[in-house]
Amino acid sequence: MFDSLLFDLMLVILIGMLSQWIAWKYRMPAIVVMALAGLLVGPVFGLINPQESMGDLFGPIITFAVAIILFEGSLNLDVREIKGFSKPVGRIVTIGAFIAWIAGSLAAHYLAGLSWEVAFIIGGLFIVTGPTVILPLLRQARLKPRPAAILKWEGIVVDPFGALLAVFAFEFIKFINAEVTLKSLLLFFAASAFAVLLGWFAALFIGNSFERGSIPEFLKAPILFVVVLFTFVFADEIMHETGLLAVTAMGMKMANMRLTTLADVRHFKENISVLLISGIFVMLTASLDPKILIEIFNPAIMLYVAAMLFVVRPLSIWISTIGTDLNVREKLLIGWIAPRGIVALTVSGYFAGILLENGYKDAELLTALTFALVLSTVVLHGFSIGFIAKKLNLTTTDESGVAIIGGTRFAAELAQSIKDTGNEVLLIDQSWAALADARRRGVDSYIGDILSEQIEYHIDLTPYRYMLAMTKTDLYNAHICADFEPDLGRDHLFQTAFHVGKDVEAFTVVGGQTLFSPSISIYSLEERMHAGHVIRKTLITKQYSYTQYLRERDDKSILLYLLRADGSIEFFTPNVELQANAGDAVLALSSPAKTIERVKERLEGENGDSDIPYEKLEELFTEDSSEGKRDIPGEAPKSNGNSK
Template sequence: MEANLTLTFSLIIMLGIAAQWLAWRMHIPAIVLLLMAGFATGPVLGWLNPAQDFGQVLPPLIGLSVAIILFEGGLNLQWHEYKEAGVDVKRLVSLGLLLTWTLSTAAAHFIGGLSWPIATLFGAISVVTGPTVLMPLLKHARLQRHTAALLKWEGIINDPLGALLAILVFEYWTVWYWTIESPEHGLLTVLGNLSLSLLVATGSGIGLGYLLSWAFHREHVPEFLKSPVMLGAVLLLYVAVNGVQEEAGLLAVTVAGVVVANQRLRNIEELRRFKQYITLVLVSVVFIVLTANIELEVLANLDWRSLALLGTVIFLVRPLSVYLSTLGTGMKWQEKLLIAWIAPRGIVAASMAGLLAFPLTHQGFGGADQLLPLVFALIATTVILHGLTIEWLGRLLGLASRNPSGILIVGATPWSIELARLLKELGVPVIVNDTSWHHLRPARMSNLKIYRGQILSETAESSLELHEISHVLAVTANDAYNALVCTRFAPELGQNQVFQLPSLSASKQEDKTLARTVRGRIAFDESTQYEDFMRLYYHGWEFRKTQLTEAYTYQDYLQDHQQETLLIAVVTQHGQVMFYPLVDLDSLQTGDIVISFGPSDLENKSEKHRKIPNRN
């Protein structure tokens, strides 16, 4: 038995990670493949049967996993984002939540044919728009900061509130409604318990958040123990608050995450990365487990009324709730349209349905056996529809980058501004950053997008739009600062997407160079430093663009390439940018453009073969 459980758990983890990797390679939301993997290995092939394999361990395992996932979501919420989208978020998680619950309940009863107890519970679960789905989708879609903040805050706040609402509705129908003579009195009891739960969860979450921040600020916890201590404290908080009110622990851990995220801890990025790695594994495991736990016989219970209900919730209830709740907020119609469409349900909705459907069925509630398949059908439909359309719709509405291969150049020098001009001419989004208005003057005169200020500051994080940026090129005169910039952006963009100039010749002064673990990739070559670029530029060197054709291939270009010319980058025909040294030289194709830096009097043989088109 132990060997089988070990094999099953290992298989689930490997399937989850494989789905995440395949989704990355295919440029599609990972949650779609996770659902497919769980459904294929569970009800279709019968390889996994989580309810039987894990037994009574399954519910607490899911609960603890969801608690960690929500805490990690809270760690990603910044107050400056809330200030930007504050009124809109408040409306969406208050009036919008109430409207969604009411309209979904009515649709479930009158269209889906469910009894009022099951209809109200289905409506409560439908409120949840899971961050476990939204966060990967937002990262994939590269939406504008304000739009992404709206969806992120709504999803993370709605998750625990929706779970708490579902629990209270469940308790009302299963306990108070049958034990109290007056249902109205039972409703008052529910509202009282809801208020108590919100107070206890919020208070304990704030308390733990400040306690952790105080202990970390005062160095009462060593660096190597901060992440483990935080993880243990979150699990303890979840269990303790759940002892007061079931599932109120989800709200408590979310609040704790938000508090910790906004205490300006020096190592907050390291704490976030630790939680992100854990969350990625947990999301993969939980989604596969829950999907594999569905039975084909249960899905067969869905009929045309169920399909009509799902269509009503997705295409009518959500848009109407968003429209009514955001009236008078000043939200752009493009944002309203996108938010009205994007509402994928996730792990919390699935776990709530799995947790509550079983006791409802045993207590004899009519239609309780339809709750689980309806919720999972809603999850699958919204994940697939919204996951596959968020990027397309975001671009159509002008809320997402059309070319996510933009360059952030840190350091405004004459030659870096000239490179930025050429990249912009080729249709590549460019932002030039420097702390000096004087250094940025040539960039402003060239109509380049600039950011004047400290790129590592909190102000930059809250005000600079980076949804189009995929590469960072740090080219200041300060080698250590360049390395710090690359270290800051590497977790977000990827280690292979952050570049800096070489500090010193590794062959001559290896003992004075920065360690590879604390700097970005060396751009262009190992020997051309900041001083070299400045000297060569003032000696008349300039940037050139050379387009590859069938008659003039990359091999031809390399044969004509002079040793004194420095290869800079390749801009593909699809607008993607690759800086030298290239990882894959065989990937260059007809239509790609090679950017080089060389003497102005050097003849470029390729100019005889083509005229470079403008890509603006």
């Protein structure tokens, strides 16, 4: 359309971001949307061809993008995160990866017709199962914790090493073919060791600089960006292809330095990485030759993809997990789910150019082969994971776990009441101090931003069916609900009522459902907590109906949620009228006056003393409520006219 490099760059970035948004909006794998968009503007309609328009810049841009993507992935390799299931993960990422490499290489040679050299290189690359595609699938399927955790951490751990294995395979093959001497091969390994040390020292330098406050906040992201690129280029100039190893080592070191300022680089990781991933993926697909695109339907390539799906992956998982505590159902699921993602496609394009330069003509098929495998695995695994997980009874759809966003006294009290019902609960806030009440009550908590893309690298959200946005920033609550709507559905997203102050006239943001009945802001809830209000649990029986409860309850009480007889939870909202049956329980935030009356009625029934000073009751009640005690006398309602 326009013969302009500037236009091509703008269009690539625009299409990439639009694809990400469409994928989020309609709950589709982003890689599929980006692939289709790149194919439409590139080979199909011929609007752009980034490789032609960028010329010599195309290769360095791809190379830099791969370095940053690998650094971003390795920055999540915190060894603390795999405690408890380290044995199966360790087996899968070592023995399983080796088996997948050898079996995949054999399939590439005998089925796809690639030379041994190219087959072993691409076989090493295809061991990856990227977290950028596996995490959305896990959210969609809501797997049980163990298989979900194994799949997630396999993707994170193996992702950076697929490219490195391909590099080592490339150098070793050159040695076998006498293209390099043993001295050159040893020099390569020495240079690789130097790259690891370089990445290690770079991580120490930048990490300690962050910790000491030597770098101001506004310079942290750009300086980290520069250091990553410098580390990559410096190592690569000393020995080609070792730059990837250097940035991976840098990321792994930073991930395990226990940096308190690691959260400060999240904007770098999320904004830069998402932008590059989107743009680079569109560039690669838009630059495909139509002939290569047609080559995807080559019977040999299709046979290779089928072998990778139904033979190589299951074989590597079953053999590598012998002797672990994984059951047959878990092995079946893990052996099927292995979507390849953006790293596989970007790195394969990177190696295709290198191999072609070294005279390997069959490397022309690498992009088509990779694209066929990526698209097949993402589509097939994306549409089948939920169905297969349900059939294998590996889903958590029947649980009523609750994730509460916002660390307040009321939130901690609500979380403890949910925990007491036997349901999973997690309290999340960006402030350590805000979670003090939760820690004191023994409620699980996490310090971080729920809107961070990296949140799922650190905590498993699959057990939580409901999400309650209860921070003191109304717009932030609305954004949380909007962001998680594609994953949880609006029926499972709630937020506290908007706080309308004297300087605020109206809000127009539509978020989740408004919490509680009647609706109330988190500010008002906090005021009530400080005034002595407590969460009371009332059992509904045949003698004491829900209608009677509503008639007799305190007018100032706030209905919070219903605890069904089967242990599930349903939250009250102003717009939906819930009905409770015998065996259910109502949990409400009740005023101290009503609670004191209940206490007095019970004590009078037990002692026959009607002259208990009201002030004494109030004093005792205040002491109990300040300590977080909710099991107070009079908690259970009178069911048959006799109160104990």
